[in-house]
Amino acid sequence: MMNQSTDRFTFEMTENPYSFYEEIRSISPVYKGSFWKYPGWFVTGYQEALTILKDHRFQTRIPLPETTKKYEALKDIQNRMMLFRNPPDHGRLRKLVSHKFTPAKIEKCRPFIEKIAIDLWNSLKNKRKIDVISDFAYPFASLVIAKIIGIPDEDKDIFRGWALNLIQSIDFTRSRRSIVDGNLTTLEMLTFFKDLIIKRSHSPQDDLISELLHQEDKKLTEEELLATAVLLLIAGHETTVNLISNSLYCLLKNPKEYHKLIENPSLIESAIEECLRYESPTQMIARIASEDVELNNVQIRKGDHVYVLIGAANRDPKQFSNGDDFEITRNPNPHLAFGSGIHFCLGSALARLEAQIAIQTLIQNEGKIELESKEVEWRNLVGFRAMKEMYVHLNH
Ligand code: HEM
Numbered sequence: 001m002m003n004q005s006t007d008r009f010t011f012e013m014t015e016n017p018y019s020f021y022e023e024i025r026s027i028s029p030v031y032k033g034s035f036w037k038y039p040g041w042f043v044t045g046y047q048e049a050l051t052i053l054k055d056h057r058f059q060t061r062i063p064l065p066e067t068t069k070k071y072e073a074l075k076d077i078q079n080r081m082m083l084f085r086n087p088p089d090h091g092r093l094r095k096l097v098s099h100k101f102t103p104a105k106i107e108k109c110r111p112f113i114e115k116i117a118i119d120l121w122n123s124l125k126n127k128r129k130i131d132v133i134s135d136f137a138y139p140f141a142s143l144v145i146a147k148i149i150g151i152p153d154e155d156k157d158i159f160r161g162w163a164l165n166l167i168q169s170i171d172f173t174r175s176r177r178s179i180v181d182g183n184l185t186t187l188e189m190l191t192f193f194k195d196l197i198i199k200r201s202h203s204p205q206d207d208l209i210s211e212l213l214h215q216e217d218k219k220l221t222e223e224e225l226l227a228t229a230v231l232l233l234i235a236g237h238e239t240t241v242n243l244i245s246n247s248l249y250c251l252l253k254n255p256k257e258y259h260k261l262i263e264n265p266s267l268i269e270s271a272i273e274e275c276l277r278y279e280s281p282t283q284m285i286a287r288i289a290s291e292d293v294e295l296n297n298v299q300i301r302k303g304d305h306v307y308v309l310i311g312a313a314n315r316d317p318k319q320f321s322n323g324d325d326f327e328i329t330r331n332p333n334p335h336l337a338f339g340s341g342i343h344f345c346l347g348s349a350l351a352r353l354e355a356q357i358a359i360q361t362l363i364q365n366e367g368k369i370e371l372e373s374k375e376v377e378w379r380n381l382v383g384f385r386a387m388k389e390m391y392v393h394l395n396h
Contacts (some may be wrong), residue, residue, distance in 0.1 A: 137358065
């Protein structure tokens with residue numbers, strides 16, 4: 001597989017990344033190589049992945065060259081996002097919003113999230129066939145994050161294009177064209193959020209933007225506020241859409257597990273954890289070594305790039321027995337789908353709750369939902385696991 005042309009390799013990789021992961025893991029769980037013209041250490045072992053994510057010597061960095069002048073808006077906004085900041089800035093930016101995303105705060109959102117799911121389902125349930133992604137998961141996740149951030153409902157349809165462009169611009173498979181598109185999208189989002197900030201500074205509402213704008217002492221600069229809003233919007237909706245569709249796909253492809261959940265709905269939490277492990281929406285986390293580090297008998301040099309392949313770590317046979325089997329009662333299930341260490345996903349409680357509610361809503365007609373085709377097409381991405389579309393029949 002590794003000797004094929006890049007296009008063929010990318011195609012096979014997006015269809016089934018797991019055999020590639022296994023192939024390089026069998027050589028070394030910390031494999032030195034170069035894929036899609038990105039040289040670095042490709043980490044497929046669970047313990048090694050965990051060690052790297054928790055070790056401050058492996059730092060985060062923006063996906064564009066720091067020096068680029070061509071894609072200034074995209075580079076500048078990435079530079080101000082907590083996701084791409086290191087301590088001490090990282091902690092300051094994260095602390096300003098983290099209290100909004102604790103499990104207890106998110107639980108309070110349950111009633112409105114359930115209402116969004118039910119209203120959407122009621123608008124679809126008489127159809128014979130739907131695309132779970134564009135008809136349900138996108139509008140659902142968009143409405144939820146829009147309400148939390150403070151974006152009017154009627155604007156939600158514009159984020160899909162934004163999210164698709166920004167995700168493509170940070171993936172290994174990106175072309176120059178996708179970076180240009182990412183830069184244009186950033187400019188559009190900045191105009192949108194600047195306008196929203198003006199509105200919310202005059203008439204605050206019960207939402208995150210109003211809260212951040214009206215803090216007693218100004219803790220965020222306007223640029224940081226804009227970057228935080230863009231990060232939350234993209235991170236908070238694109239991966240959640242993929243979690244919902246990947247989860248339904250895993251369940252429908254594994255009828256025994258699906259029926260277990262129908263018979264025992266209290267398994268929903270552990271079922272979603274298994275979906276997170278089995279088809280992790282984020283497949284790769286990039287780091288750079290800030291000093292020389294010895295790990296697993298390999299010498300990682302200062303400045304080396306390290307790519308943690310989460311989807312591989314989550315099936316490492318040293319950590320998960322029968323890791324290629326989908327088992328909704330798996331316990332314990334310490335997957336790394338939300339990362340680990342200081343950048344552990346801020347929105348994990350929200351993503352979990354949204355996925356649990358979405359799946360419960362979609363399967364409530366007791367097994368009468370069927371995949372149109374067992375084979376689906378995956379998007380041309382290697383850092384994310386996302387289907388292009390997912391058609392199901394609703395049998396009434
Ligand atoms: C299934 C859904 C989701 C998945 C799989 C996911 C995955 C991840 C992962 C792997 C990271 C770590 C990145 C790194 O270490 O470099 C991360 C960070 C982050 N996620 Fe999520 N995420 C999801 C949903 C959300 C939601 C709903 C939100 C927003 C409300 C969100 C906001 C963030 C933020 C702000 C960070 C950066 C945290 C930091 O740098 O301290 N995510 N996410």
